[in-house]
Amino acid sequence: xxxxxxxxxxxxxxxxxxxxxxxxxxxxxxxxxxxxxxxxxxxxxxxxxxxxxxxxxxxxxxxxxxxxxxxxxxxxxxxxxxxxxxxxxxxxxxxxxxxxxxxxxxxxxxxxxxxxxxxxxxxxxxxxxxxxxxxxxxxxxxxxxxxxxxxxxxxxxxxxxxxxxxxxxxxxxxxxxxxxxxxxxxxxxxxxxxxxxxxxxxxxxxxxxxxxxxxxxxxxxxxxxxxxxxxxxxxxxxxxxxxxxxxxxxxxxxxxxxxxxxxxxxxxxxxxxxxxx
Amino acid sequence: xxxxxxxxxxxxxxxxxxxxxxxxxxxxxxxxxxxxxxxxxxxxxxxxxxxxxxxxxxxxxxxxxxxxxxxxxxxxxxxxxxxxxxxxxxxxxxxxxxxxxxxxxxxxxxxxxxxxxxxxxxxxxxxxxxxxxxxxxxxxxxxxxxxxxxxxxxxxxxxxxxxxxxxxxxxxxxxxxxxxxxxxxxxxxxxxxxxxxxxxxxxxxxxxxxxxxxxxxxxxxxxxxxxxxxxxxxxxxxxxxxxxxxxxxxxxxxxxxxxxxxxxxxxxxxxxxxxxxxxxxxxxxxxxxxxxxxxxxxxxxxxxxxxxxxxxxxxxxxxxxxxxxxxxxxxxxxxxxxxxxxx
Numbered sequence: 307x308x309x310x311x312x313x314x315x316x317x318x319x320x321x322x323x324x325x326x327x328x329x330x331x332x333x334x335x336x337x338x339x340x341x342x343x344x345x346x347x348x349x350x351x352x353x354x355x356x357x358x359x360x361x362x363x364x365x366x367x368x369x370x371x372x373x374x375x376x377x378x379x380x381x382x383x384x385x386x387x388x389x390x391x392x393x394x395x396x397x398x399x400x401x402x403x404x405x406x407x408x409x410x411x412x413x414x415x416x417x418x419x420x421x422x423x424x425x426x427x428x429x430x431x432x433x434x435x436x437x438x439x440x441x442x443x444x445x446x447x448x449x450x451x452x453x454x455x456x457x458x459x460x461x462x463x464x465x466x467x468x469x470x471x472x473x474x475x476x477x478x479x480x481x482x483x484x485x486x487x488x489x490x491x492x493x494x495x496x497x498x499x500x501x502x503x504x505x506x507x508x509x510x511x512x513x514x515x516x517x518x519x520x521x522x523x524x525x526x527x528x529x530x531x532x533x534x535x536x537x538x539x540x541x542x543x544x545x546x547x548x549x550x551x552x553x554x555x556x557x558x559x560x561x562x563x564x565x566x567x568x569x570x571x572x573x574x575x576x577x578x579x580x581x582x583x
Numbered sequence: 584x585x586x587x588x589x590x591x592x593x594x595x596x597x598x599x600x601x602x603x604x605x606x607x608x609x610x611x612x613x614x615x616x617x618x619x620x621x622x623x624x625x626x627x628x629x630x631x632x633x634x635x636x637x638x639x640x641x642x643x644x645x646x647x648x649x650x651x652x653x654x655x656x657x658x659x660x661x662x663x664x665x666x667x668x669x670x671x672x673x674x675x676x677x678x679x680x681x682x683x684x685x686x687x688x689x690x691x692x693x694x695x696x697x698x699x700x701x702x703x704x705x706x707x708x709x710x711x712x713x714x715x716x717x718x719x720x721x722x723x724x725x726x727x728x729x730x731x732x733x734x735x736x737x738x739x740x741x742x743x744x745x746x747x748x749x750x751x752x753x754x755x756x757x758x759x760x761x762x763x764x765x766x767x768x769x770x771x772x773x774x775x776x777x778x779x780x781x782x783x784x785x786x787x788x789x790x791x792x793x794x795x796x797x798x799x800x801x802x803x804x805x806x807x808x809x810x811x812x813x814x815x816x817x818x819x820x821x822x823x824x825x826x827x828x829x830x831x832x833x834x835x836x837x838x839x840x841x842x843x844x845x846x847x848x849x850x851x852x853x854x855x856x857x858x859x860x861x862x863x864x865x866x867x868x869x870x871x872x873x874x875x876x877x878x879x880x881x882x883x884x885x886x887x888x889x890x891x892x893x894x895x896x897x898x899x900x901x902x903x904x905x906x907x908x909x910x911x912x913x914x915x916x917x918x919x920x921x922x923x924x925x926x
Binding site for chain 2: 313355358359381383384519545546555557
């Protein structure tokens with residue numbers, strides 16, 4: 307039997323500071339056979355480890371259409387992320403995955419997609435956004451609304467500029483009131499408020515959102531007011547995890563395991579869960 | 584089910600097992616703690632008449648309290664990750680009670696669900712369970728709530744039972760049990776009629792009345808937000824219930840390192856600990872002890888059942904006997920649905 311707790315090794319090819327406390331790693335698998343065989347879908351996650359410190363759970367933030375590498379973004383908050391912060395290009399980390407379900411991209415073909423991301427919550431959406439952009443003709447209109455507490459807290463800044471400059475994306479960026487700078491040319495306002503302003507149509511649309519819990523809560527309310535049915539709204543959750551394999555017993559919300567049944571849920575599915583997240 | 588008669592005493596049987604090519608695990612008294620451990624002689628074994636049930640269940644022999652799942656070392660920047668082999672050693676656990684045997688059936692589900700945990704499953708496949716029926720359940724026992732009984736063979740490869748005249752019988756329900764029985768010369772290889780369950784019927788009458796599990800589940804379905812849970816704020820969060828439970832399977836994964844070498848371990852964990860679900864952000868979905876007790880009860884009587892059609896409790900009564908603040912899971916479940924706790 308295979309050892310489900312044994313990670314692969316992955317080498318850090320590139321490190322980017324996204325904000326003062328958030329980093330992105332670009333990784334490739336050490337073993338060419340694993341690199342060749344590895345596939346995942348947007349929305350899935352992995353267990354990343356620094357040996358001696360432990361494992362942490364992050365989504366795979368790159369697109370499955372970019373097969374040569376994977377990327378992850380993490381905020382430096384705890385033991386493992388502090389250890390990850392001090393690593394350099396060429397260093398090795400552990401990776402287990404991909405785990406969990408994925409964004410239902412097969413239900414999005416030909417539809418209008420509205421992405422609503424807040425802070426580091428943009429990371430899982432980014433995987434799907436690039437997936438969709440790499441297959442652009444398969445989808446209808448694309449709206450991306452990105453928010454952060456302040457200009458400095460926006461992640462993937464270069465990519466945001468790229469999306470803003472594309473004519474086939476309706477791109478809106480915003481920062482919370484007080485988080486703007488003199489040079490800021492985006493909107494000022496909380497993500498749900500800006501969402502209300504831009505008033506997207508629920509016709510033939512799917513909304514995909516991720517961000518801080520409080521943002522998700524109000525975004526869901528706004529979308530429902532605009533006429534989105536709960537089945538048209540997709541989000542991705544996180545809960546503390548250890549195994550990622552449905553065994554260690556801590557990420558459950560009621561009978562639902564975020565690691566096995568999630569992390570991607572429609573609002574329809576979320577409505578059925580107890581408030582235990 | 585095949586029934587055979589056993590010659591000699593229980594200790595003679597243990598003696599025979601020790602002469603076979605198996606590691607033998609049995610109830611012993613270690614530092615005033617009754618638990619299952621490897622034995623070298625039948626003399627150190629607590630007989631079923633000496634102890635109803637050990638304080639610590641046999642679970643730790645298939646799912647150890649702490650266990651290495653990977654090794655790693657650094658040579659400069661080069662990282663090596665090593666696998667950990669689980670030895671294919673045959674072992675036999677003798678002396679466990681029907682509740683503990685049934686508990687392995689329950690946790691088999693989680694360790695083989697979607698992903699196969701080779702650490703548990705390899706040991707499980709190499710372990711033969713010889714349980715002993717209970718003549719004297721105590722007032723914390725409630726196995727009959729879960730379709731188990733003092734002489735139930737559920738989960739056992741071999742169940743030892745006494746007839747009215749105190750002759751010992753082996754009830755064999757699996758091939759693994761038969762394989763072992765064939766090598767035991769204390770077992771007369773001639774099938775016997777069922778000696779009856781007089782002793783155990785009498786024992787059953789003294790136990791707590793079976794819980795109405797469907798009714799409890801219905802109550803759990805609708806009472807997630809109930810004030811009822813506030814009563815369990817008195818839980819100290821010591822985790823004794825989980826650590827002594829034969830079905831609690833939750834664990835943590837941690838690294839231990841010394842210089843440039845280390846191990847990754849899987850350690851028992853418990854939903855009663857505040858850190859269990861604490862996010863790095865500081866957010867904690869179960870930020871109060873009553874919510875953590877709710878999780879415990881829900882997991883055992885609803886969540887696990889929703890997914891696996893099995894309850895994550897076999898009524899062994901350990902958490903009831905050992906809880907420092909007298910939280911009684913049987914009462915907690917019964918009272919939730921307005922049933923009288925018939926103890």
